[in-house]
Structure formats: C-alpha cells, structure tokens
Amino acid sequence: MSQDHSLNPETMPHDPSKATTEGKHKFLGLWFFLGGETVLFACFFGTFIALRNSTAGGPTSQELFGLELVFLMTVLLLTSSLTSVYAIYHMKNNDFKKMQLWFGITALLGIGFLACELYEFAHYITEYGFTFRSSAFGSAFYTLVGFHGGHVIFGLSWLIALMVRNAKRGLNLYNAPKYNTFSLYWHFIDVVWVFIFTVVYLMGAVS
Amino acid sequence: MNGWMGKIRAVLMLSILSLVLAACGKENLTALDPKGYGADTSMDMIILTTLIMVVVFLVVIIVYSIVLVRFRRKKGQENYIPKQVEGNHTLEMVWTAIPIVLVLIMGVPAVMTVFDLADESEASDSINIEVTGNQYWWHFNYAGEEVVTSQDLYIPTGEKVYLNMQSSDVIHSFWVPSISGKMDVNPENVNTMYIEAYEEGVYWGKCAELCGPSHSLMDFKVIAVSPEEFDQWIADMQSVDPADEPQDAVAQEGKELFEANNCMGCHAIGSSPSAVGPNLTNFGDRTKIAGFLEPTEENLVDWIMDPESIKPGNKMTGKYPNLSEDEASSIAAYLMQLKPSEVTPESVGGIN
Amino acid sequence: MNNENMNIDKINSFQKQQNKEEMKKQIITFVLMIAFTVVAFAVVASGLEAIYAVPLILILAVVQVGFQFYYFMHMKDEGHEVPAALIYGGIWVAILVALTMATIIWW
Amino acid sequence: MSIATTQKKGFGAVLWDYLTTVDHKKIGNMYIAAGAFFFLIGGLEALIIRIQLIKPENDFISAGLYNEMITMHGTTMIFFAATPILIGFMNAIMPLQIGARDVAFPFLNSLGFWLFFFGGVLLNLSWIFGGGAPDAGWTSYAPLSLQSPGHGVDFYVMGLQLSGAGTLMGGINFIVTIVTMRAPGMTYMRMPLFTWTTFVTSILILFAFPALTVGLFLLMFDRMFGSAFFDVALGGNAIIWQHLFWIFGHPEVYILILPAFGIFSEIIPAFSKKRLFGYTSMVFATFLIAFLGFMVWAHHMFTVGLGPVANAIFAVATMAIAVPTGIKIFNWLATMWGGSITINSAMLWALAFIPSFTIGGMTGVMLGAASADYQYHDTYFVVAHFHYVIVGGVVFGIFAATHYWYPKMFGRILHEGLGKLSFWLFFIGFHLTFFIQHFLGLMGMPRRYWVFLENQGLDTGNLISTIGAFLMGLGTIVVLINVVYTAVKGKKVSGDPWDARTLEWAIPSPPPEYNFKQLPLVRGLDPLWIEKTEGKGKMTPAEPVVDIHMPNGSIYPFIMTIGFFIASIGFIFQVDNNVWLLAVYFGMALALGTMVVRSLKDDHGYHIHKEDLEREAD
C-alpha cells in the first residue's frame, strides 16, 4: 500500500506507469472513463446524424466542407498520436528529456490542430453566416465538433501543466502514471476525430 | 348477534358489488369496456397478459406461503443450522425455461397486434381527418370535404377513420379510451392512426401527454353516428354560410360584437382551415364548453370574461379588449345558436 | 529528487530491445493509419457514389480505430481485459445509439 | 446520526471533519443522510400531490404549481433520494465486503458526493429563485421544456448536470475499487451479491449517464444559447430528447433496482441461515438484466409513432427481462426453502418485497406488450407500475438495508418494536395507495392530471389512494423516530449482531477508519460463515500487522463544487443579464484553479503506524 519510500527508486520498474497501486488505479479509472466517453460521443454523433440534413434553408454540408483543411487537421492529430507513443517509449526507457521533447512536439501538433479548427469555424461564420443558431444542422455540427475541440483544449492544458510541473523534477513513480493516463486520453481524442472526419466531413461531402 | 352479522354481511356484499361495478368505470370513458376496434385489440392483449400474470403470481405466492409457514425458525431450534444448498440445476432450468415460454406466448400476439394497429393499407379509400393538437384544444379538418370543426369529432360507426395528427406547439396525445389506444401528436411529423367505433355514442377523449398547466382540461369527445347521419352531418356542415344573420336580436348584436372585437382573427365559422383558435361552426351543438364545462350560456359568459381562471395558460387570455358582462352574453347568445345540423350529440344519446 | 540515479544503463538491455520491437510495430501502425486516411479521403474526392463510399469509409474508420486501441493504446497487452470489456460495452451502447438516431427519427 | 461516533469534538471540528473527509464510510453516511433529507422533501411533495387529488376538481394547489410539484417529486425522488441513498450504502458497505481499506479514488469519492449534494440544493433553490420550479415533468420532454417560463427548467438542467457528474465519478470509483482492491482470496466468484450488484450498477452508470449529460447539454444550449436541436422551425427534432432521455432513463431504473436486489440477496441468506441459492445464476442474471436494460428504452415511446417494426422489437426485448428477474425471485424463494427463517424488521422488508415487486414487475411486462400499452401509456396504470417496483423494490430495499446495516455503521441496533410498527404502516399504506391506481388508469385517468372531473367514477379510488399515502407518511415518521431514538438510546452491539456471513461482519461496529487491521484471507463465498463453521470463528489475516497507508482529507472537493455551483447559477441567469457571466467565469476559475492546485501539489497521504495499531484492542 505504501508508496512514498519507493518514489525515487534506484531503478525504474519495467512499466513505471503501472508499478504503483495509485498508478494502476489511474490507469483503470481512465480506461473506464473512456468507456463512458464512448457513449457520450455516440450521443453527439447520433444527434448529428439525425439532424445533418436539417439545414432549414441554410448552408448544407456539401456547400460548406472543403476536404483539404480537414485532411491537414487529420494528419496533425494522427501524428500527434504517434509522437505521444514515442514519448511513452522514452518513458519506458527512463529517458526523461526525450520524453518531454516528444510530448512537447505532441503539444505543438495539438495546438496546430486547434488553430486549424478555429480558422475553420471562423471561416464558416464569416463566409457563410453559418452559426450555432442557423439551423438544427448548425447546432449539431458545432456541438459535436466543438465538444471534440473542447477535449483537445482540456488535453493540451493537462499536458502542459504536467510538463511544466515536472520539468525540474524528472520522472518518478508518482508522475509517470499521470503522463501515461494523459497519453491514453490523447489517443482517445484521436479516435473520436477519426469518426468525426468520416461521419461529419467525408459523409457530408459525398451524399 | 345474528342481526349484526347479517348487517355486516349485507354491507360487505354491497360494497363488493359496488367495487366490481365501479371497477369498470364510467361507461363512455373506461378502457375496460371497449366500444371500438383499437380498444378491443388492446383489451385482448390486456386480458391475455393479465391471465398469465395471475398464474405466475399464484405460483410465486404459493411457494412463498409454504416457505413462510414451514421454514420459520421454531422454538428450541435456535442453534439449528440448515443444510447449505448451493443450487439445483434442474430447478434453475425449469424456472428459466417456463418464463421464456410465457414470454413467447405473450410476445407473438403482441407483435401481431402492433402490426395490425399500424396497418395503413386502407387509408386511401377511407375517411381521412387531419387532427391538430393545440394548447389546449383539438382541431379537426375533414380532408377533401371542406368541413372543419373542433373539440367534438364526428365519425361514422363501423368503419375505419384515419387520423393524420400533428401538433402546432408541444406534444399532445390523442386518447379515446373506450374506442382506441393513444397516439402522440408531435410537432415535427404527422402520425397516422385509425379508429373505428362499433356503436353510436358520445365518447370521452383525453390528452395524454403533459402539455402545460391545463393539460388535464384538454378533453374532447368523439361522436360516433350512423353512416347515414354522418353524411347528413357533413352536408349540413358544408352548407353553413358564416355570413348568415341570426334570427334573434341579441344574437345578432352578439355577431356584431364578435366581429368588432376581431374574434374572427382566431376563430373561424365555416370551413376556413385557419386554426389559431377553435373553429366555432357548430358551437351550439357542442357537448361541452372548453372541453369540460356544461354547455350553458352562463358558463360560456364566464369563459369569455376570464378564460384564464378556467383553463390556466390558454392562449385566448388577453387576445381581445375587455368585454362587459352584457357584451359577453350577447356573444354567447350568438355562439349558442350556431346549430347547423340535426345530427347532434343528443341524437346519439347525449353525453352522460 | 534528481533523475540521474535513474540511470538509463540500469535498465536491462533485454527490456530495451523489447521496447524497440514494440516501437517498430507502432510505426507500422501509424503508416497504416495514414494510409487508411488517405484512401478514405481519396474515395470521397474521387466522387464515388454514396452507397459504396459510405460503407467503405466507415469500415476504414473502424479498422483504423481498432489499430489505435490495440496498438497505440495497448489494448492487446495483458492486464487490459477489464478495460477491453468495458470499452466493448461502451461501443455496444454507442452502436445502439447511433443506429437508433439514424433509423427511427426518420421524418 | 453519525455525530454519535465523534462526540468529543466540538461542532466546528466535526463540521470540518465532514467537509474534508475522504473516508468512504463517512461519505457513505453523508450520502444516506442527504438522500434521506431529499426523500422527505420528495415525500412531502407526494403528499401535496395526493391532497390535491383527494377529491374531484379540487383546488388545493393551482395547475401550474401542480406540474411543478410532480416534476420536483419525480426528479427529487429518483436523482436525489433513491440513487444517492443506494450509493451511500455502496460506499459504506461494499469496501468492507471485499476486504478493502478504502476505495480506489477517495478524493473523487468526496467530490462526487459534494457534486450530488449541491446539484440537489440547486434544483430545490428553483422554488425560491427560479420564478417557479421546473414544470415539464421529470422527463422534461421538449418542446414543453423549452417553452416553460421562468428558470425552473434551467435549474433542472444544471442541477442534474452537477449531480450526474458526481454520480459518474462514483461509478468509475466503484468499478476500479472492485477490480483492484479485493482482499487476498476474494476472487470475483466469491464476492457477495451486493458487491456484484454494485459493480454492475456502476457499469450501468458509466454507460447510461453520458446519454443524460448529452441530452441536458442540448436542452441547455437550446434554452440558454439559442441553438435549435429541438426547435422544429429550424429543423430540430424533439424526439431526439426522448431517445437520449430514455437511453439513460431505462438503465437508470435498473441502477435503482439492482442494488436493492443486492441488499435482499444479503439479507435473505443471513436470516434464513442458508447460503444464497444459485449464486452463479444470480450473478449471471444481474449481468443479463443490465445487458437487456440497454435495449428496451423505446418501451417508454410506444405511442410516439416510431412505427410497428420498432415497437415490435422493443416489445419483445422488454418482455425478455422477465426471465432473468424471474430467476432471481425464484432463487430467493429457494434460498428460504429449507432454511430457518428469523423474522425481524430487516427481514420483514425483504419478505414484503417479494410479492410487492413481483406485482410491479408483472405490470411492467404487461406494459411491455406494446399494443396494450397504447391503453396504459401515460395513465395511472403506469404510475402504479413504477411505484410498485420503485417503492416496493427500491424503497423497501433501502429500509431493509437501514435495519440490516445500521448496527454495522453506527454500532447500535434499531428498535425492533418501532421497526415493525413502521413496516406495517408503510406496507399497508403502500398497497392502499398504489394498487387502486392500476384501475384508475384503466378507467381513463391519465397521469399528470392536476384535476380529475366529477362523475367519471374516479372519486373513490383517488380517495383511497390519498389515505394510503398518509399511512406511508406515518410509517416514514416512525422510521425517523426510530433512528433518532437509537442514535441516543439504542442498544450497543458487537461486530456481528446477526450471526451473518460476509466480511463486513468480521470487523468491529462501527468499523475503524482503516477497516481491517490486517487484510483477511478469503477462503470462499461467505468467508465469515466459513470461518464460523469450519475455522476458528474469525478471519485469518493474510498479512502481518504493518503500517497502513491512508489518504489525507481535503477541502478541495468542496471548494471545487462550490465553484461549479456558482458557475451553474451564472449560466442560469446570464440569459437575463450578461453580468451573470461574471459568476460563470468566477465559478469556473475557482473550480478549475482548485483542480490545478490539487494536481500540482503532491499528496502522498499518511501512515497509521504498526505500533499504534498493535496497541489497539481487536
């Protein structure tokens, strides 16, 4: 049960993120939370699917969506998933500096993604007058994509807080699980995005 | 001694009898005494499932009673430890399998009746009525007939009448228990159901989906008349001319007031499809005022003077300038003489 | 509170080798994911008819997400049985929800 | 209640102790106490409803107020009385049953409690500040809920959002606890049934509450920010709300009943002196109910017009739930069969549950037959159904658990005589109130009716129903008297007053803050019973006496909740005046800031030292 004397061991265990009881709890807790998030996003997706043609005379998805930007955003987010895998790889090798570096890149890619999304929203609003209040489709679109964006913002703040807080302290058994749970969360954000680009943008562009 | 035993017995018999009678409820309202196809079909399912449930409950209660009688801890056995039984495969199979069978026995007819009641294949050559639910009244438009009415829905007996229902505001639900089960009236789509009444009569209808403060007052009636009378009624309704002047002087004044206060802005007389407020073409024949008040001029005056106190949250309140009591009673006199047809609720036995 | 004494050398080299192997798989995963994405976008850009395109891109998405879960998120590794069960539970409910919203709100 | 255990401290110290506690037992007590408080409020609302319906065309309360009353009654009872009281028992008992010293996330546990509590407070503040309480029914169907004037529905949205987040945290916490913190030897298939139902209930919470969260978000956006999800004019669709609500709502009813099933599965074996019959099938049935529970929600929507195919599928799926539930009923009967049954007040509630719930379940199956439901739907038949399952199942379960576990939680035993009196009052009142409602419904009385009309044959039934409700009220008051009396004068008891079977009875009553001095070694199902019949009569330790690691208490959960509470109020009123956005910003800053502080500050907890433990007697 007691961990604090093993907080700074001579050698790191094989997987520092799951070596402590707290670590195991965090790891499982986050996974289960993601199970709930699956349903949460499914409900937003469901709502979107039900309302995606309810444009009330406003712009339709075919008129709005351009695929280039979305492709760029996808690549940014997918790559950031890979870079966070790299970071965890270095965590397992107990190489704190490289881990921070790769997480840093992850954060930058995430910020890039967000910037694109903000640009996209601004574009729809100014060019097409397409807002949250235009139509049921507008409400559903901004809510679904916006909730995902909100998750990205939350993830970024979490990551940055972790990196700043631990920059001087290095890796230990107390913060390793935190990095690990973050990376799981970040992958999940990516998973959701895969469905967003498929269901919202690609399916919006075909039919 | 014997005397009061007898009295008790008599009282008991009487109260049981009255309970049995009361258990069915009011004849033209209860679902337990079906007078139409939908209610009949539902009743079949209700009886089937109830019978099965009674049997299941008896089984449970018999085992339960035996357990309670036989296996209570007895005096002098305080330290007795019964055999610790883990389970019994056969028994567990039995009480899994039997419910499955029972569920199937209920499930199959349930599915069949659901499809039966949703059957729309005869819709195109039947009477179709557009039903609009409003807070807190019902609008009926006989498709292709140029007949519009509200609150009292006239239908012919012995045939399916298709109702195409939509709401103008929030969700309502159309329910005439003794004729048919209910169907929601949604704002975003048209729901279709059919009703068929077996016998002539006046049947109570109720709104069954919470729709605001006066939800419980959104009553309406279905008036089932013979097919000939129905044709007669349609013809009578079609021949109404809203411009006709009433005979009576007070009513005539009422008509002027009715127009002067722009009541026509909301209420139509005749076949105009406008439905901001209830259509008043055959107001004088209505079973009730505002759906639930006795159809007297007094009640109508009260309604006109202060609808809010009668149906809280209704949309008539405040839509017209204050009227004096006299003006209101003139209007009432005008409205009460709007009796275009011989075919009325009274002609099929009246409302009881 | 320094990490000097968590010396890299002290991690045994077998473990490190394993991590490397693992990382290779991760990169393959990533390449596949990008490939799926490109295909999905290409399918749509090519103007394929909706009845073919929609199922296709949905399948691509599902496979890609499978990769994320099993490789990036290590759901294939041991110790992930309960998380996997609950994720599948969530996916099951998610499918029910999406299916409902796509079918019985049809007017 | 729990003051008794901390007598010596001053009031301020006790208050601080409870505000900062992360001890699952104290949190459990707080859940139960707060839930009981809301139960009284909900019950009072029920009595007002029944007074209004005592005679035809009564005008005891106005139409608008009546709708507020039913909405608040339903919402309060479901979200703020029944659910939290059950979560309270899970908190207080489940870790003891698996031989754990704590839950996995003590901090989150406390946060979850405060979020629930302030959610309930917020909801009830609508009476005063909302320009009227919410009035669109506990189901809050759009578009009625959009049209509802004042801020009532906004309070509903924010109150449920807060407490929903809290409940979700509780659920995750319990799942992790059960997966990782079982004592040595406590395999899954040795867990007591109450632990199993806690586990499955938590899974239901995890998958069901997000649907409510989303529904509430959509409603909030429509009401407060002008979106158009349910606005037909802009292409919105109000049926989406119904789906989301019931995708949550139906699992929610199993969230309520499964823990109650767990409670009865503990009490019936304990007082029959027999092990639970068919343990494996009981576990299996619990999972099956949960699984099927997610596939039947549209049975609340049979009359919506989803079409015959959907109605048929959902009808059959609904009826199928009778099978696993039946397995349970018969297993309980078989447990008692051949046993040696003691009837005391805890067992009385359990015994009364079986026929009462069976009636409710059977009317449920009758409702499941869609073509019959066209008649039942939205009538008093449905009201009768769900009060039979909820009161006859869940509330009876709560009363049973209170009598059964009170000695464990507070070290004193409830008074038997008062217990029996309250039982009979409540039991008779319950059947009087709700049995007759089946007939009222079939006789044409829709639910949510402010008045019923004269001469419709509904007078006698409603009068009887109202009389019954007052008997239930009396019963509840007797329970309260019993609790107060016991807290002051009740008989003190040992760790195992019932000669029971599971681990929680192996430790003193009330349990020390670390629960188990040494983690016990579990050798099978009903571990304590095994030791009593085949061992030395008490648990064998699985470890030597060692230092015990304990989490530190924390005021942060409370502060974070206050932050969210303030922000919620801001959201509600910013519609009227932008100044309220300040409250949103301030509240969020407070909450998020606390979150940041909490995550930046390391907190390693503390240790109870071995020497101190050894000094304490067993």
Ligand code: HEA
């Ligand atoms: C604890 C809460 C709880 C529980 C456990 C249940 C259990 C069930 N409920 Fe109930 N229900 C509610 C709470 C609950 N319900 C609430 C609150 C509402 C109304 C919400 C609102 O509109 O406000 C509602 C409404 C409701 C409806 C919608 C009615 C309508 O609005 O028109 C339906 C329809 O199918 C239904 C069905 C069922 C069924 C089939 C079960 C089954 O799980 C019951 C299973 C149990 C048994 C069947 C008994 C034991 C079994 C045997 C002895 C075996 C043999 C039996 C047979 C073969 C039949 N319920």
Ligand code: HEA
């Ligand atoms: C857990 C859930 C739960 C519980 C326990 C109850 C308990 C009771 N309910 Fe129920 N009820 C619902 C959930 C519940 N209800 C729901 C969800 C609805 C639907 C709402 C809607 O339509 O939206 C509903 C609706 C509902 C209606 C229908 C209203 C309508 O449709 O118009 C009625 C009418 O009789 C009713 C009555 C009762 C009664 C008499 C009790 C009794 O069992 C209550 C017994 C308790 C007491 C009587 C308390 C006694 C306490 C005191 C006397 C002390 C008071 C003092 C202080 C506050 C200090 N309820």
Ligand SMILES: [Cu+2]
């Ligand atoms: Cu249900």
